[in-house]
Structures are given as structure tokens and as C-alpha cells.
Amino acid sequence: MSEIRARFALHYPAFALDVDLNLPNRGVSVLFGHSGSGKTTLLRCIAGLERARDGEMHFNGDTWQSGRKFLAAHRRPIGYVFQEASLFSHLSVRGNLDFAVKRAPQSDTPIAFDQAVQLLGIDGLLQHHPQQLSGGERQRVAIARALLIQPRLLLMDEPLAALDLPRKQEILPYLEGLKQELALPIIYVSHAADEVARLADYIVGMENGRVVAAGPLAETLARIDSPLHLGEDAGVVIEGLVLARDGKWGLVRVHFDGGELWVRDAGYRIGSQVRVRVLARDISLALQRHTDTSILNTLPATVESIAAEDDSGQALVRLKVGNIYLVSRVTRRSVHALELVVGQSIWAQVKSVAVI
Numbered sequence: 001m002s003e004i005r006a007r008f009a010l011h012y013p014a015f016a017l018d019v020d021l022n023l024p025n026r027g028v029s030v031l032f033g034h035s036g037s038g039k040t041t042l043l044r045c046i047a048g049l050e051r052a053r054d055g056e057m058h059f060n061g062d063t064w065q066s067g068r069k070f071l072a073a074h075r076r077p078i079g080y081v082f083q084e085a086s087l088f089s090h091l092s093v094r095g096n097l098d099f100a101v102k103r104a105p106q107s108d109t110p111i112a113f114d115q116a117v118q119l120l121g122i123d124g125l126l127q128h129h130p131q132q133l134s135g136g137e138r139q140r141v142a143i144a145r146a147l148l149i150q151p152r153l154l155l156m157d158e159p160l161a162a163l164d165l166p167r168k169q170e171i172l173p174y175l176e177g178l179k180q181e182l183a184l185p186i187i188y189v190s191h192a193a194d195e196v197a198r199l200a201d202y203i204v205g206m207e208n209g210r211v212v213a214a215g216p217l218a219e220t221l222a223r224i225d226s227p228l229h230l231g232e233d234a235g236v237v238i239e240g241l242v243l244a245r246d247g248k249w250g251l252v253r254v255h256f257d258g259g260e261l262w263v264r265d266a267g268y269r270i271g272s273q274v275r276v277r278v279l280a281r282d283i284s285l286a287l288q289r290h291t292d293t294s295i296l297n298t299l300p301a302t303v304e305s306i307a308a309e310d311d312s313g314q315a316l317v318r319l320k321v322g323n324i325y326l327v328s329r330v331t332r333r334s335v336h337a338l339e340l341v342v343g344q345s346i347w348a349q350v351k352s353v354a355v356i
Contacts, residue, residue: 003060008045008052017041017209027201028179028186038209039189043157047080048073079146081156085138087130093141094126100148107150116144120174136167156188172198193233197277222325224307224316235279236327242268258322262296263355282354283328286347297350303342319348
């Protein structure tokens with residue numbers, strides 16, 4: 001049973017937040033949606049930085065807000081990472097981290113100074129001042145500082161939004177490391193589908209201050225009736241195991257519950273767990289298996305459901321492959337030409353160069 005309960009109603013002249021959520025108390029829960037959808041407002045309500053007069057916030061049996069009770073932000077066991085690092089410019093990196101250590105309460109499972117430094121890869125930066133750091137380095141220091149406050153819940157408000165693509169790619173592996181190494185629930189705000197694919201265990205889609213979809217990542221992304229507006233980023237995420245490497249052609253073979261995919265080799269270790277993101281636009285369908293094609297990945301599938309997309313001439317087809325689901329975007333003309341129906345056996349063709 002979920003142990004994070006957030007219910008808030010908040011009204012401004014031009015915006016209203018009306019949310020009732022149960023979130024898991026482990027892993028990464030991503031609040032996803034376009035700018036102005038209410039993600040940051042909800043996060044601030046959870047943190048106690050914004051007070052919704054009609055609201056409740058419960059965490060692991062503790063009540064942070066209910067009725068007249070309202071626990072101020074500094075009394076909630078949270079770490080908060082903003083879009084901007086907001087480090088103290090007059091202090092070194094070590095000084096910024098020591099500031100958090102001095103403020104931290106006693107913890108049954110403390111995050112050690114050296115542990116936070118190693119997890120974020122900032123051991124070589126401790127004597128530097130913020131103005132000497134890149135944007136990605138500053139944000140890694142900000143995350144380490146938030147961890148050293150010894151939070152029971154980590155809140156992150158689009159921490160990569162202010163970074164360019166190279167800095168973003170630099171920091172994402174560190175965020176994945178946090179997820180793997182620390183038993184710390186994280187609520188993460190993002191409007192970027194690639195961040196969702198790499199980090200989320202649970203996704204909450206928001207629009208106009210309301211929740212439009214919520215659930216485990218793989219299950220929610222595979223819903224073709226979902227109101228999540230992913231557009232060209234529509235697709236699924238598959239958890240798999242790297243079984244083999246083809247060094248000659250720069251590929252690795254990833255096994256998942258229902259099949260295998262050849263994907264580009266990004267230096268994955270044999271035996272390592274990886275996430276594979278397959279976009280709907282990169283899956284074509286065929287009635288028979290073809291070997292006279294450049295497409296390396298051909299998977300037997302069953303048509304689970306078909307949904308036409310509004311006024312686009314396209315359709316989404318949900319496919320079952322073993323015990324996982326894929327989503328393919330094809331034209332409605334193709335649906336008609338292939339005479340696709342629910343329950344039909346078909347072949348899903350996935351380009352290796354298209355798999356992320």
C-alpha cells in the first residue's frame with residue numbers, strides 16, 4: 001500500500017490545483033507535464049513551501065498537513081533540489097556540503113559525507129568555489145548537499161532544465177546511481193520524456209492542475225488510451241539484461257521477458273540490467289516475418305488494442321510480446337490494408353538504430 005498521500009486544492013485567479021494522489025514510498029515518482037500543468041506547484045505543496053488551505057500530506061504514517069495542522073518546510077524531513085543550484089558563492093564546495101551536515105538531524109540510516117561525494121562524483125571539486133564549476137558540476141553539488149541534510153524524501157524540481165544537452169547527459173548517470181544505491185524515495189518534476197524513460201519507476205501525468213494519468217512507468221506508457229500527451233515521444237520502456245556483445249558491428253543483445261533486441265552498444269557490461277526505450281514511431285508491422293530487410297529486430301506479437309489518433313490519419317496499436325507491451329504508430333490506412341484486429345498474430349519490426 002502506498003505510504004505517500006498528497007491531496008491539495010489550491011486556487012489562484014488564473015490557475016487551480018486539484019490533486020488527490022497516492023505515491024509509492026520507494027523509487028522515483030516523476031510528475032510529468034508541460035509548463036504550467038501544476039507540477040512545481042504540487043511539489044511545493046508537498047514540501048510545505050506553498051500552503052493549500054484545503055490539503056493533506058501524509059508520509060510513512062506521519063502527518064505533515066491536515067486540517068489546522070501544517071508542518072513548516074524546515075520541519076519536514078525533505079531535501080529539495082531546485083532548477084538552479086543556488087550554492088553559497090562565498091563558500092567552497094566542501095563549505096556548502098558542511099553547511100548541510102551541520103543542519104542535518106540525527107538519522108537511523110545516515111548518508112555519509114564521503115558516500116554523497118562519491119555518488120555524485122565531486123571528490124575532485126571540494127576545494128573549488130561555485131563560480132569555478134560548470135552548470136552540471138554545480139547541480140551535482142546541490143544534489144549532494146540535499147542528501148547530506150539526511151532527508152527521508154528527496155524532491156527535485158526539473159534539476160536538468162537549466163543545463164545544455166552535454167551537461168544533461170553528464171549528470172543523468174549520477175541520478176541513476178542515486179536511485180540504485182539509496183533506499184530514498186524521490187519525487188522528480190520533469191517535462192522531458194527522455195528523463196522519464198531513464199529515471200521513473202512511477203509516473204504522474206499532469207494537465208491544467210489535475211492528474212490525468214498515474215501508475216507504474218511501463219504499464220502507464222503502454223496504455224494507448226492514456227491522456228498523457230507524449231506526441232512523437234510516445235513509446236514504451238523495457239527492462240532488460242545485456243547477454244552478448246557484437247564488437248564487430250557495435251551492438252549488444254538485450255534479453256527481456258518475451259524476446260530480445262539488438263541495440264547500439266554504449267559500453268554496457270555483459271550481465272548488466274538496462275532500460276531500453278522503444279518509440280512508437282520506430283515500430284513497423286508485418287503479417288509475415290521478413291529476413292530480406294535491414295531491420296534486425298523482428299518480434300512475434302499479438303494485437304491487444306487499436307486506437308485512432310484524432311484528425312491525424314494515424315493510429316496507435318498496442319502489442320503484446322511475451323509478458324511486455326509495445327506500442328506502434330502506423331497510419332490508419334495501414335491498419336486497414338493489414339486488416340488488423342484484436343487478437344491477431346503479427347510481427348513487430350524494430351530498427352536497432354532507433355532503439356534508445
